[in-house]
Amino acid sequence: MPDTDDDTIEQLNQEAYKYGFTTAVDAVTLGRGLNEDVVRAISATRHEPEFLLQFRLRAYEIFLKMPEPDWAALNYPGIDYQDIQYYSAPKTAGERKEPTYDSLDEIDPEILRTFEKLGIPLEEQKALSGVAVDAVFDSVSVATTHQQKLFDAGVIFCSFSEALEQFPHLIERWLGSVVPTADNYFAALNSAVFSDGSFVYIPPHVRCPLELSTYFRINNTDSGQFERTLIIADVGSHVSYLEGCTAPQAKRTQLHAAVVELVALDDAEIKYSTVQNWYAGDKETGEGGVYNFVTKRGACRGKRSKISWTQVEAGSSITWKYPSCVLLGDDSVGEFYSVALTNGRMQADTGTKMIHIGKNTSSTIISKGISCDKSKNVYRGMVTIHPKAENARNYTVCDSMLVGKECSAHTYPYIDVRVNSAQLEHEATTSRMSEEQLLYLRSRGLEEEDAIAAVVNGYAKDVLEVLPLEFAAEAQKLLALKLEHSVG
């Protein structure tokens, strides 16, 4: 039982964001600040080949020349890029200076316990579920499970560092091929300072035997996280990849600027799912939280290829994220399913881009926004049909649900068609979750949490049902939990 009001408040805060703890581990850092020496030092610490150092330096040069984008409907104090630690890695159990892990024995037991607490068991004997996990802690990947089983199937699933060591030719060929360093301000920053991340290669005609997953954990509240994910699905292959993320509850904001690149060749399919639950800052004051500036893009390069993005965005104080598909291959398919929930003083400007270039391409966008309290929720989407994209099809639904008088919902779609054989449909509605709906459900015997979950699940059904089973249940609980103190 809490002894004081402060204890009660603290307890409620913990309930609201149970992943807000910090793990005490010794970390190797490069100190605060960003300059060319820091970029070189990150590369040197990771023993990177020359091509990657040059890639970083080019990106840094571009970053310096680019203005920070201001077009999003977001309002946040300027980011002091010199007040961030761009590299932070826990020391290994053996006090080695270079944080590379050959086995779980070398990982600080505190880190293992951290992932246990987050519900991500890394020890193989415990990780019995059909999901292989790459666990990224601050700037480094600390463990990847089920690698042998995947390797037997020909699948490469490892940390970016390991891929760089073992498959540098694949990295050199594909890195930056979907999101060029000059793509945008935050992609340039990531390209200059990224540390670890995940690499996946699915060989031709292989259906990945396990769901692949990366779990990103920011632990050092003085650092940002700048990871890079690269997934290549070769001809006729299939992979389902899941991504989760949490961060400690801190008064300082943390910058997360990641880049995700997907490549699907002929007849390949990539299903990429995210449940984003970074710390969203104080509900009342907005203090703290993660600034989530992420560039995610998939290239359907092959004929009949397919890339599907599914996201449940429930955290971060600021979200700036537009997972996109470039539909280059004829008959290729792009999909985007999203639920974005904002509460407290969160601001989310998120959506997608579907760029139709090949013939007979099709895309589907289903976006469901939920705004509560004093938050702001923006859907921003772009569908472009290029002149040679004959017979392109797009169907877009972007709905908003508002809970309360002080939140806002915004829908900013761009539809640009340059060929006369395209068919596009776009529709959007705005609705509310009311006390009356909940009262009705509660009068039928449902607890408040279940009543909220029923309304939200019905509203977001189109998105939740395309999530992998393991994530769908978690996502439903997460949405209901986030709404619990906002409705009524």
Place this chain on the structure above:
Amino acid sequence: MADTLTALATQATERLAQLGAPDTKSEDWRYVKWKPAAELELAASHAITDTDADIVIVDGALTSSAIDGMRTSPTAADCERIATAIASGERADLASVDATFIGIELRGVRATPLRIVHHLTGGESALRIHILAAPGAVADLTIETRHHGLARCSSALNVVCEGGAAVRIDEMEGGATTPETIGVHLASKRLEVQRDASLRLTTALTGGTLVRHTTIGDLLDENAELIVGGATVTTGTSQAHHLVRLNHRVGKARSRQNFKTIADDRSLATFDGIIHVDAGADETDAMQQSNNLQLSPGARIVARPQLDIHTDEVIASHGATIGQPDPEEQRYLRTRGLDADTARSLIVGGFIIAGLAGMGSLRERAQAALLRLLGI
């Protein structure tokens, strides 16, 4: 009042100089093609004799006599509205501050439509029209912009519907001879609708070197109703742009945006619309629809239907479609014995007719003008 207007004109000129020419980096001007407008060679102005309208303007200059309820100098209330327009920074507003001013006050029930025709024969011109519908006024107006030669024009239309007024405005812009005579027209329309008042503005628009209509509407009180829409046809290498912002400032008001566009040849047509609902504007009922037909491979259509909602108790929806004449519908008509061209013409024609359904006395002429452009 002359001093106030002079001060406003100075203010507007300074603001215009400060803003400079808009470029595609600005979201509101992102899809506008400036080059043809910049290279436009204007025709020389010439006299037009028109006795077929109540108010006749030629190249921004009033050529007909005053009618009942009309004035040619702004009141203090007009100046306040001009100051608001200057603050918004819309180019057409700024350029029209010291232009020919026509004020019209509508009272009671007007039995016949009030007809205004603006002839553009060439050169540069500007025009500002303020319409005030007094409480309980009921009136139909038609406003035509007829292009005879390549001209560059900025115009501002300010409409205020006071409590219980019901006003319908049919607007038509096009070439008096061929679409090639349509130069640059930047039009700014500001609409205010008060309690229990209703305003319907339907526009039949033809693309030109650069034709851009900005419509900003404010629903200021309960039971206000604002309906804007129309049909646009762009052919050749012409361009036409609609930018619409309807703001629900209080609850229990209703707005509709219903725009239909056909782009042919290598033309460009855009629709950029927003429904904005202020915090506390509960029980708002707002809908926005943009339907587009693309008839040629080289034509380009851009649609941006947007919602900006700041309260939870609203009905707000939007929809946009871009496609071609429905093959299923064409097949159906052909099974009834129509040839392919006739079937297609009927569908395209029906699309335009639906877009202009809200028009009153100008409907038939507007339909005929747009259909003629498409060879129907």
